[in-house]
Amino acid sequence: MPVNGNLNILIVDDEPLACRRLQVLCHRIESIAHVAVAASGTAALQHINDNLPDIVLLDIDMPDISGVEIADHCQQMESAPKVIFTTAHSRYAVQAFRLEAVDYLLKPVKEVLLIEALARAGEKLQRENRKAAPDHSLWVRDGETSLQIRSADIERIEAERDYMRLCLPGCSYLIHESMYSLIKKLPPDMFVRVHRSAMVRRDMIGEIRRKGRRQYAILIDGNQVPIGPRYADAVVTVAR
CATH class of the missing domain: 2.40.50.1020 (LytTr DNA-binding domain)
Structure with a gap:
C-alpha cells in the first residue's frame, strides 16, 4: 500500500463479532497506525467530527443512524474521510457509490478484498494531499x-x-x-x-x-x- 504506516481507521458496526473481525484484519495491515471502533451511528459521527479519521469502514443497518446518513455527512466535510461500506446487504450498492464510497464489501468481509479497498482509499488520500499541498x-x-x-x-x-x-x-x-x-x-x-x-x-x-x-x-x-x-x-x- 502506498500510505506508509499512518492510516487512522474507524470501524462503525453495531455487531460485535463483525466489528471484531474487521479489527483483527486491520491489525494485520502495516499501513494502518490506529484502529478505533464505534458501535452506533451517534458514536461514529462524534468520533468523525472530533478525530477526522482517514478511512471509515461503515456498516449500513444500525439502529440509530444509518451508514448512508453517516456517509452523506462525511461527503460534506472539508477533509472528508474515505468510506468503505461493509454490510450484509447488496441492495444499497448503487446509493453507496452515489455517495462516492471507495468500495462496497459484503460480510463476511474477505481479507484480500479489504486490503485492496484500503489500498485504493490510501491512493486517493495521497492524490488529494498532493493537490492540497503548495505547488513547489x-x-x-x-x-x-x-x-x-x-x-x-x-x-x-x-x-x-x-x-x-x-x-x-x-x-x-x-x-x-x-x-x-x-x-x-x-x-x-x-x-x-x-x-x-x-x-x-x-x-x-x-x-x-x-x-x-x-x-x-x-x-x-x-x-x-x-x-x-x-x-x-x-x-x-x-x-x-
Missing part, C-alpha cells in the same frame, strides 16, 4: 527547452558529480545544483535523505530491507536505494 516546482533544461516540474512529481533525487538527477515516472532530468542547495528549494516534509548522494520522496518508500551489513530502501516502483548509516534512523521512521 523546479525549472529544468530539456535540450533547448526549459520545463517546469512539480516537486510532488519527483520520486527520487540522485547526485551525479556536480549535477543532481531528478527521477520522475518514466523520465529524468539533470540540473546543475548541489544537494545542499536543492534541499533548501524543496518542501521540507516531502523528501527524506537516505544517503549523502540521494533523497527519496517519503511516500515512495515501501519497506526497508537488510542485505548483509547494508540497509536498502525498497521503493514502491521496485527500485532500491542504499541507506547511509548516518540517515538510517530517519528513513526507518518514515517507513513505519
Whole structure:
C-alpha cells in the first residue's frame, strides 16, 4: 500500500463479532497506525467530527443512524474521510457509490478484498494531499527547452558529480545544483535523505530491507536505494 504506516481507521458496526473481525484484519495491515471502533451511528459521527479519521469502514443497518446518513455527512466535510461500506446487504450498492464510497464489501468481509479497498482509499488520500499541498516546482533544461516540474512529481533525487538527477515516472532530468542547495528549494516534509548522494520522496518508500551489513530502501516502483548509516534512523521512521 502506498500510505506508509499512518492510516487512522474507524470501524462503525453495531455487531460485535463483525466489528471484531474487521479489527483483527486491520491489525494485520502495516499501513494502518490506529484502529478505533464505534458501535452506533451517534458514536461514529462524534468520533468523525472530533478525530477526522482517514478511512471509515461503515456498516449500513444500525439502529440509530444509518451508514448512508453517516456517509452523506462525511461527503460534506472539508477533509472528508474515505468510506468503505461493509454490510450484509447488496441492495444499497448503487446509493453507496452515489455517495462516492471507495468500495462496497459484503460480510463476511474477505481479507484480500479489504486490503485492496484500503489500498485504493490510501491512493486517493495521497492524490488529494498532493493537490492540497503548495505547488513547489523546479525549472529544468530539456535540450533547448526549459520545463517546469512539480516537486510532488519527483520520486527520487540522485547526485551525479556536480549535477543532481531528478527521477520522475518514466523520465529524468539533470540540473546543475548541489544537494545542499536543492534541499533548501524543496518542501521540507516531502523528501527524506537516505544517503549523502540521494533523497527519496517519503511516500515512495515501501519497506526497508537488510542485505548483509547494508540497509536498502525498497521503493514502491521496485527500485532500491542504499541507506547511509548516518540517515538510517530517519528513513526507518518514515517507513513505519
